[in-house]
Amino acid sequence: MQKGLTKQEYQQYVEKMSPKSKILRNVFRAFLVGGLICVVGQFFINILKLRGIDQERASTITTLIMVFLGALFTGLNVYDELGRFAGAGSIIPITGFANSIVSPAMEHKTEGYVMGVGGKMFVVAGPVLVYGISASVIAGILYYLIHK
Amino acid sequence: MANKRNGSQTVKFDNPPRIISTGSIVGPKEGQGPLRLYFDEIIDDEMWGEKSWEKAESKIMRETFARILKKAARSPKDINYIIAGDLLNQCIAANYGIRESDVPFFGIFGACSTMAESMNIGAMLIDGGFADYVVCITSSHFCSAEKQFRFPLELGTQRTPTAQWTVTGSGGVLLSSDGTGPFITHATTGKIVDMGVKDANNMGAAMAPAAVDTLIAHFRDTGFLPEDYDLIVTGDLGYVGKNICQELMMKHGYDLSERYNDCGVMIYDLKKQDAHAGGSGCGCSATVLAGYIYEEINKGNLNNVLFVATGALFSPTSVQQGESIPAIAHAIRIQRIL
Numbered sequence: 096m097q098k099g100l101t102k103q104e105y106q107q108y109v110e111k112m113s114p115k116s117k118i119l120r121n122v123f124r125a126f127l128v129g130g131l132i133c134v135v136g137q138f139f140i141n142i143l144k145l146r147g148i149d150q151e152r153a154s155t156i157t158t159l160i161m162v163f164l165g166a167l168f169t170g171l172n173v174y175d176e177l178g179r180f181a182g183a184g185s186i187i188p189i190t191g192f193a194n195s196i197v198s199p200a201m202e203h204k205t206e207g208y209v210m211g212v213g214g215k216m217f218v219v220a221g222p223v224l225v226y227g228i229s230a231s232v233i234a235g236i237l238y239y240l241i242h243k
Numbered sequence: 244m245a246n247k248r249n250g251s252q253t254v255k256f257d258n259p260p261r262i263i264s265t266g267s268i269v270g271p272k273e274g275q276g277p278l279r280l281y282f283d284e285i286i287d288d289e290m291w292g293e294k295s296w297e298k299a300e301s302k303i304m305r306e307t308f309a310r311i312l313k314k315a316a317r318s319p320k321d322i323n324y325i326i327a328g329d330l331l332n333q334c335i336a337a338n339y340g341i342r343e344s345d346v347p348f349f350g351i352f353g354a355c356s357t358m359a360e361s362m363n364i365g366a367m368l369i370d371g372g373f374a375d376y377v378v379c380i381t382s383s384h385f386c387s388a389e390k391q392f393r394f395p396l397e398l399g400t401q402r403t404p405t406a407q408w409t410v411t412g413s414g415g416v417l418l419s420s421d422g423t424g425p426f427i428t429h430a431t432t433g434k435i436v437d438m439g440v441k442d443a444n445n446m447g448a449a450m451a452p453a454a455v456d457t458l459i460a461h462f463r464d465t466g467f468l469p470e471d472y473d474l475i476v477t478g479d480l481g482y483v484g485k486n487i488c489q490e491l492m493m494k495h496g497y498d499l500s501e502r503y504n505d506c507g508v509m510i511y512d513l514k515k516q517d518a519h520a521g522g523s524g525c526g527c528s529a530t531v532l533a534g535y536i537y538e539e540i541n542k543g544n545l546n547n548v549l550f551v552a553t554g555a556l557f558s559p560t561s562v563q564q565g566e567s568i569p570a571i572a573h574a575i576r577i578q579r580i581l
Contacts, residue, residue, distance in 0.1 A: 100491075102439035109440060109448040112487050114404040114520075121401070169397050178399015179517075185399050198397035202390055205295035219398060 125184030132188045165193030195219040250464025253431040260369040261422035264315035265533035266307040270411025276511045281534035300384035304340030307413040322346045323374035328357035329382045355479045356554030357381040358529040359573035363430040365418045380415025383524030405445040407481045407523035414529030425540045431461040431574040439567045447484025450553040453570035455491045473545045478528035478552035479507035481521030506531035528552040548577040
């Protein structure tokens with residue numbers, strides 16, 4: 096319908112007219128916040144090890160603490176603000192995983208605990224779980240075959 | 244037989260319907276924007292005492308409807324039809340918002356173009372002699388729209404710079420066959436235009452060609468020129484879509500220049516408020532029309548206004564299936580005095 100503009104030309108034109116994400120700034124913020132979250136995790140690991148807990152168990156307990164903190168700060172309406180600033184920096188760590196499960200659960204509470212909270216809890220994390228677990232199964236099989 | 248048609252997409256009204264009253268209620272963010280003084284009420288909490296965002300949106304529409312009637316000193320019994328729509332699935336904000344009104348009801352969906360769509364139909368009903376009073380009203384709510392179209396609110400994601408911010412608010416008008424104006428003299432009904440944009444975070448770019456298509460149809464059908472207007476205002480293209488629209492119109496030989504604006508650009512302070520490319524949603528053009536534009540017309544600051552609400556006619560399902568985003572724009576010509 097546009098005089099002289101095909102769909103393809105229009106999309107190229109739109110590309111030119113649309114502002115781009117500030118990648119350098121976003122990468123820096125992601126590095127900063129993502130790194131800080133890891134420092135917090137390391138802090139817990141060190142404390143636990145000081146109390147005589149071995150490395151493997153200290154890591155597991157730290158994961159649980161970080162998941163709890165991610166869920167807590169989601170519930171306190173803080174994590175989305177952090178995410179707006181940090182982008183991938185707060186999505187990638189395990190706290191972001193907790194956020195992706197708690198946030199839809201909160202949002203859909205109005206549709207009840209069964210179909211709302213229960214049914215919608217994994218709308219964001221679902222694909223990560225499905226393909227994450229599938230990938231780990233495949234990796235496990237390969238590991239078994241190589242080390243047999 | 245159809246003697247009120249004026250070109251292929253426009254109708255000209257013999258007895259131009261009057262806008263005798265408007266109402267607008269907006270959310271807290273809109274209430275901090277540059278147009279805050281023009282709205283009837285600013286709610287300070289997006290739940291507004293309800294248990295869900297959907298219920299809050301219905302309440303906003305219900306209260307806006309009540310205000311429209313109150314300002315015109317009318318009761319629901321006087322109203323022949325309500326034409327209403329919103330963004331939620333099955334238009335529940337309107338269905339539940341209007342539920343208790345006891346007035347014949349048309350529920351419509353035109354995405355964010357719904358305000359101009361409802362006024363197209365409402366003006367035709369009045370000039371056709373089918374009604375004396377018609378209320379046209381729409382709403383949108385940032386939280387309920389995000390929930391349906393995007394991600395949970397508390398999910399820590401970044402929005403792209405081209406993303407728009409759905410306006411929380413409801414706006415509506417009462418059209419009448421009698422009164423002192425302002426008048427709706429022409430209505431141009433848009434066609435669905437799809438230029439292949441697939442990015443649901445760049446709706447301004449998806450909708451701009453529809454706005455251009457309808458604007459050109461309007462000028463072609465009526466013989467008016469951009470210079471005949473004090474204000475040509477699109478619904479919610481945001482600043483990306485607004486620039487595209489203006490440039491494309493220029494390529495077609497229409498210089499919109501200073502008289503052109505966009506409700507999505509006007510409703511927020513894009514520098515100070517975190518609204519990215521600007522406002523969107525049915526409530527965006529509706530509240531700007533019912534608040535700012537109507538008041539400025541009544542003050543005499545605007546005499547001829549072309550109101551072109553734009554809508555992106557997609558659903559989350561169609562986007563996930565890889566479909567591009569079809570868009571539409573409907574236009575209403577408003578004149579202060581005949």
